[in-house]
Amino acid sequence: MIDLHCHLDLFPRPEMVVREVEAAKIYLLSVTTTPKAFPKTAQLPGRVSRIRTALGLHPQLAHERHEEVGLFCRLISETRYVGEVGLDGGDEFARHLVLQKDVFNRLLRACSDAGGRFLSIHSRHASGEVLEALAAHPGCGTPILHWFSGPMRDAERAVAMGAWFSVGLPMLRSKRAGTLLSKIPRERILTETDAPFASTQGEEYPVQALTSAVAELARHWKCAPLDAEQQILANMGRLIGAGHSMIANSSLSARQANAGN
Template identity: 55%
Template sequence: MIDFHAHLDLYPDPQMIVREIAERGMYVLSVTTTPSAWKGTSALATPGSRIRTALGLHPQIAHERVGELPLFDLYLHETMYVGEIGLDGGPEFKPHWQTQLTVFDHILNACQLAGGRIMSIHSRRAAPTVIDRLVAFPRSGTPILHWFSGGKRDLQRAIALGCWFSVGPAMLVSEKARALVRNMPRDRVLTESDGPFAQIGGESAKPWDVGSATAKLAELWDDLTEDETDRLLHDNLRCLVTNTKAMKASVANMSGRGEDIKGGFE
């Protein structure tokens, strides 16, 4: 199973979650919400595990943590993954829109200057602007739009730009979301939980709940069985890992620091 967007450090007992991930042999991208959480969260990915950690600054708290951008720049060389980043156009966050843009642009520019990163991106009520900013920083890396909820035109633009998508069981409850997923390129889709924020049956989603997302995708892609859908998702991850290796080699050539960058899920 693959959970390409989970906040492992925000569960009440992260170590229990990590042990269960290991027992199930899962691949997990552990995203952070602030650069100051990077060291503690990356420590959850023990040597030999299939957990990788992304360096992030969440748009919903960008106005509170904009002062951590120097920390982001400091730690960026340690990972090929960046997230959770992006923009949030919800009414409660719109007063801080300009700060969100400043933070997002800074991060995209830093990723571009560093040779590119795999980026897990939040775009709630902000898909057109998120896509505009990705166009403005074309060498920032591979964008993976987490829980994408934009319109059809936004989806078409994102696909044309080469974006990937991560979808979870909580997202796939919505018919609008299911319609969007039907039109996403199957070879650019991964599963996610967005736990502990996402809720399933009134409880926080766990990384292993992505199994139900795989089942729901098989229903949407009705020419594939659940096992075939699972194999496709793992093929997608392998493709992304290949991209990560190529990106890491490019970074090493640019900076000579390739050896200390945590790379793909190999």
């Protein structure tokens, strides 16, 4: 299974979550909210090869942490992954949008200068502005829109720009899920939890939320859950490369074998 957006360091007991993720054979992208959090968070997985750590500067914190952009630029060589970054135009953060845009553009420029990265991007109430910034930095890498909630025209534009989307259970159970999924090629979709902020209760990692998300995708796609899981695993392999494709295939084979028992 794939969790492309999880705040591992913000669980009460992240070391326990690492063990749960390893036991469940989940490929997980551990996103951070500030550059200062990255070094310690990157140490959490230990030898667990299925967990990768992304370098982030959350837009909701940009007005408080904008001075960490320099640190972001110094750390970017240590990872292929960036997140959580982006823009937030919600009522409580709209007054900081000008500063957010400046920070986001500086982060995208750093990604471009580093040769491109995989980016997990926040775009709440600012999807149009996020797409404008991405268009201005075509060399920044591969954008993956996390929990996309923008208008359908922006979803269509994002698809045309080559963006991917990570979707979680609450999003897939929303009233607009069917319409949104009809705009996105299934080859560009990956699953996420956004835990511990969503999809979870208590301190444990929400394995069931990923299983249920795959089941919801299968319902929307009108296919078997195993076929939906195979699609997600194949998407991950295609996005990241051959090495992760082998991990995905081994995970799928294990589930197929279990399904036959």
